[in-house]
Amino acid sequence: MFRNRVEFLPSFEFFEIPRSAYKDIYHLASYIFDSPSAKIEILKLPNILGTSLNFEFSGSKTEERILDHLGNTPNTVLELHDIPNGFDLDKQVKAHKPKVPEYMIVAPLQDAKGEILGILCMHDNKTISVDNRQKQAFKVLANQTVSLITLYQEEKRPLMAQTLVDNKNITLGNFMEANDSANWRFDTAKGHLWFNPLFFEMLGYTPEELKLESVDSWIDMVYFFDQDRFKDTWQKWNNNELLNNELECRMVHRSGDIVFVTIEINNSKINDAGKPILLEGEIQDVSTQKKVWEQIExxxxxxxxxxxxxxxxxxxxxxxxxxxxxxxxxxxxxxxxxxxxxxxxxxxxxxxxxxxxxxxxxxxxxxxxxxxxxxxxxxxxxxxxxxxxxxxxxxxxxxxxxxxxxxxxxITKRVMENKEIKASEEKHRLLFNASPYPKYFLELDSLRILDVNNAMIQFYGYTKEELLNMNATDLRPKEEINKLLISLENYRIPKEIFKSGVFVHKKKNGELVEMDIVGQHIYIDGSQCILVTCNDVTENRTNQIAIEKQNKKLREIAWMQSHIVRAPLARMMGIIELFYGNLVDENEKIEMLDHVYSSALELDTIIKDIVLKSQSIISKENS
The missing domain is CATH 3.30.450.20 (PAS domain)
Structure with missing residues (x-):
């Protein structure tokens, strides 16, 4: 995936961006085009041009087509199909004979001033079909790539008056983690408690070392003399009494030291009976502030x-x-x-x-x-x-x-860094939901479905709430579950993209469909998960079976032509040879003509049968 240069675009140089940023862009492009063989390039304009497209350029014809497009229609993407190998290369590059891709799509990297910085290019060694939604998503990705490039170029400079990020639009939730704040979530129906890793760091543990899966286990970590107050406050929150939405208490660090925290509830979802089904909030480590407060004279x-x-x-x-x-x-x-x-x-x-x-x-x-x-x-x-x-x-x-x-x-720098993380997550979310293919996040150990996109809801017929209460086995008929479990074992060996094959899935209405499954490894809240992409190949498989049946009939027709037709025809030709050589006397002529007539009738019957079978195949193709 990472190469020194693009041989078929030799005049364009690579942008210098962190490997992790390039990898993010690569994965986002994979979501858009769903092609594991596609490659992504982030390229500067040729040095001779800078950011201007008005200079005369001497390069390959493909490069000239790209630059011509950027100069005339910089707000659109450019598609190039079936580029002949060696067709457009200049003399210097021809000697190397680089492999030219079958398909290429190019989006301009255009900054806020309208200047063209370079191109975002996706190319594939096979021809792929790209619809308008994918083109629009690719253009959005190009705009986000400009932000990453600019941020990387600016990161060593001091924060100036004209900052790239518009921090006027940041919400308070965007900097919780940057400001030593951790998230917590409690599912009252399942009794499941979740914290993000920062909370465990506050107490000196890793998530693997400290298992906090219930409220009681959380209370055990609270300082003994604060436990009753914690229980009273939690009981009120659990009864949807949120007038006092903040609790300050002490917790015990792994070292035995006291950690001062404020626990805040900022979201409560209730059912029809008015009872909370989900509580969410944040935890802030205020130990430093407390110590400073005690000393501030x-x-x-x-x-x-x-x-x-x-x-x-x-x-x-x-x-x-x-x-x-x-x-x-x-x-x-x-x-x-x-x-x-x-x-x-x-x-x-x-x-x-x-x-x-x-x-x-x-x-x-x-x-x-x-x-x-x-x-x-x-x-x-x-x-x-x-x-x-x-x-x-x-x-x-x-x-x-x-x-x-x-x-x-x-704390502006920390907030800005956290905003970029949130923005990156939002980009993934937008591209995830915009995909025309059903997609869902699957937790590998529990097989729980963690999230689904809109295409998943529309295709399978379930509501989002129903899907989030299901696991992967619920989408399969019983006879397919063992095949699923065997396939998932292969996912435990980390690969960026893993093609599982074709599986039978079951929609909400009971309809069985054949789905081509591709998975990508991802970690969510420390758990190994898979981003599953589903492609309905039911119609393709049905067509394939129909073609196989037609081929069988065509083979039968061919056999009839080569064997069955040959017998009566051979008899007729033999008798005709006798007549032609005057080897038949007058007494045998009537008998021989009867043989010719019966062979002709047999041949006529065979030909009619061939015609009927051929018409049957043609009518099925047209129906």
Whole structure:
């Protein structure tokens, strides 16, 4: 998959991008075209052109066709079929005689300014058929590839005013993992509890070392003196009493140390009876904040722990949030001078989506409630947004301070990195759902169906909820289950793409269909899974059987022509030879003519039978 150059496009150079990014693009293209033999190239424009297509170019005819397309219709993809080997190569390249693909599709890599950076090219050594939806998906993939290229080129540069990522549109959920927050989910019907790996890291374990599959096992990890409060809160959440949606408690680290966490419930799904069937939320490690909080005394050597924790922006505000002091670090980080901030309200520069929440937390803090930082966006002087996290110390009573000391740290980089992860997941999701082929994610150990695309729902006739409560055996008739289990054993040997073969599947209405199955390995939440792609080949198989039957009849006709027809014809020809040689006397002529007549009748019957069988085959082909 990774080569030094593309021999049939010698003037185009490879873009320098991380191997992992290239692999992501390769897999996404595989989802689009469903061709295991397809190859993907991410190529720069020829050096002589730069980003301009107006210079005269001397290269192969295929390259000229690509550049001509980019110059005239840069917003569309280009398809090339049946490219003759050696037909369009210049003299220098002809000597090498590179193998030219049977099929090629090219999408432009065009940046936000409209400049062409290069091309995204998929080629295959066999001719494939691509519909409009696949072309559109390939164009979307090209646009996402431009973002990956630009990010890679920018990653060593400092974060500037014109950032590639528009962080104004990030939701709070996008940075949970980047901000030491883990996800949890509880299925009340099955009693199944799930955490993402970050939660286990908080406690010093791996998911394999610590099996937490029930609420009771979770409670066992809670500090003994906090367990009753945890149970009371959990009981309320389980009764859909979500007025207090956050719990702070202590948990025990593997080392025996105490870890302070806040457990928040942010999603609850209920059934028709009003009972929760699914609870979801996040867990945030606030140990650092707690330790800093215990030590934060402004005029005290212990205050350096705040700086060491990265909270090196400092400001003092009054009870209304008006700045009375800012330090130099905050000035340089946000671009404002102290004169511009003093007497201004701190909340005016908070993003409008988070402003109400931040003001509410600040008000609670002034009423002596603990302040646990929730990240929010704060506006830089140049108009961009910084994600920040803050700690507060109420020193209103201090005669020297008379205000609230706020320490903040910039977490924009972590949030941006996490947004790229989320964006990549969303790209996979869009391409997964847009595929015309039924697809589903299968957990290899349990055979549970984890997710399905729209084509899967339409083809099999089940609702999404029904499919997610099924496993792979439910899609097969009983006699096919053993064949499935044998096939799945082969999947335990990791391969990027594995073609299983043809299996019989059963739709919801009982209809049996023959499906060609291709699987790709993927890990979801640490579990080995398979992305299964299904292709209905029932009609093809039926046609194949019909062709085999027709061929059998044609062989019978051929046999009749070569054997049955030959007998009466040979008799007739023998008698005619006797007449021709005047070897028949007058007494034998009548008998010989009777033999000729009977042989002619036999031959006529055979010919009619051949005609009837031929017409039968033709009528079945037309029906």
């Amino acid at each position: 402004l005029i005290n050597p212990k205050y350096t722990s705040v700086i060491q924790a990265g909270y090196n922006w400092m400001a003092i505000v009054d009870s209304d949030g008006t700045y009375t002091y800012v330090n130099k670090t905050l000035e340089s980080a946000l671009g404002y001078s102290s004169e511009e901030l003093i007497d201004q309200c701190i909340f005016n520069l908070v993003h409008e989506d988070e402003r109400k929440r931040v003001i509410n937390y600040f008000s609670k803090f002034l009423n002596n409630e603990p302040f646990i930082s929730k990240p929010f966006r704060y506006q830089h002087k140049n108009g961009t947004w910084k994600w920040i996290e803050i700690l507060c110390a109420n020193l209103m009573e201090d005669p020297m301070i008379q205000g609230v000391v706020i320490n903040a740290r910039d």
